Amino acid sequence: MNRKTAVITGASGGIGMELAPLFAARGYDLILVARRADRLQKLADDLNKMYAVSAKTIQMDLAQPGAGAAVWQEISAITPDIDVLVNNAGVGDSGDFSDEAPEVIERMLHLNVSTLTSLTRHALQGMLARKHGKILNVASLAGFQPGGPGMAVYYASKSYVLSFSRAIRRELRGSGVTVTTLCPGPTSTGFEETAKAQRTLLFRWTRPMAARDVARAGFEGMQRGRAVVVPGLLNKLLAVSAGMGPAAIALEVNRILLAPRR
Numbered sequence: 001m002n003r004k005t006a007v008i009t010g011a012s013g014g015i016g017m018e019l020a021p022l023f024a025a026r027g028y029d030l031i032l033v034a035r036r037a038d039r040l041q042k043l044a045d046d047l048n049k050m051y052a053v054s055a056k057t058i059q060m061d062l063a064q065p066g067a068g069a070a071v072w073q074e075i076s077a078i079t080p081d082i083d084v085l086v087n088n089a090g091v092g093d094s095g096d097f098s099d100e101a102p103e104v105i106e107r108m109l110h111l112n113v114s115t116l117t118s119l120t121r122h123a124l125q126g127m128l129a130r131k132h133g134k135i136l137n138v139a140s141l142a143g144f145q146p147g148g149p150g151m152a153v154y155y156a157s158k159s160y161v162l163s164f165s166r167a168i169r170r171e172l173r174g175s176g177v178t179v180t181t182l183c184p185g186p187t188s189t190g191f192e193e194t195a196k197a198q199r200t201l202l203f204r205w206t207r208p209m210a211a212r213d214v215a216r217a218g219f220e221g222m223q224r225g226r227a228v229v230v231p232g233l234l235n236k237l238l239a240v241s242a243g244m245g246p247a248a249i250a251l252e253v254n255r256i257l258l259a260p261r262r
């Protein structure tokens, strides 16, 4: 029997951890990637038992230079053919750019931008040869914005993911490979804490969506070959309205939403 394999980065928590069982329930074998090996192994064991699929893990820091090629080498050692690549691992960081630690910025760019791009490039080769494959890149509602003062690098990195994914989707038309971009709004995961965003109005005012609902929307959109998936009605409205008004106003609103409050 021809089994399908999906690779999910950032599967040790949040949205990635909720995506994994959706694939397993559809009979996909899985390769789960993140740094926290214990959490990955527990998830893999649970999925192996519950769905009788093969779930393997790769422990790797994807925020290092060259991580895309390094993780691809490990994936290829498990299987030469993957059917789905989910580039989900990502981090944010709050604060004015001039106050952010240079190494935090560099790691964020490696993880959110370079590794995602490199892994996509590596995975595409086999997908194109087989004329079949799906790529799900996790961007953010932030990706539609003209900028995020207070989270400048994160917002820019997610605009990159959205722009890059839309462009290669167009390049790949007719190839059998689809690219879907998932753009969640605030979601209940570990993101808020690692991004130090708990004190921002954005996270205080909005009711975050459940990671499970976001994962399901992304999974279903990817299966249907959709271009962009924005989970939640309010988020959809925000995504559509993002391009309508003057950039200067959006930047002021984002400045207020992203400023830390007591």
Ligand SMILES: NC(=O)c1ccc[n+]([C@@H]2O[C@H](COP(=O)([O-])OP(=O)(O)OC[C@H]3O[C@@H](n4cnc5c(N)ncnc54)[C@H](OP(=O)(O)O)[C@@H]3O)[C@@H](O)[C@H]2O)c1
Binding pocket: 009, 010, 011, 012, 013, 014, 015, 016, 033, 034, 035, 036, 037, 060, 061, 062, 063, 064, 088, 089, 090, 091, 092, 111, 138, 139, 140, 141, 183, 184, 185, 186, 187, 188, 189, 190, 191, 192, 194
């Ligand atoms: N939550 C939100 O409000 C929100 C909104 C829009 C977009 N997103 C996007 O959704 C995606 C998933 O985030 P989440 O919300 O589920 O956050 P999360 O709960 O913090 O999960 C992040 C995942 O990425 C992995 N990761 C982080 N740094 C890594 C590194 N250096 N190397 C390898 N893996 C790493 C983490 O695993 P380890 O720590 O074990 O490595 C974890 O599995 C991200 O791309 C994020 O930008 C989130």
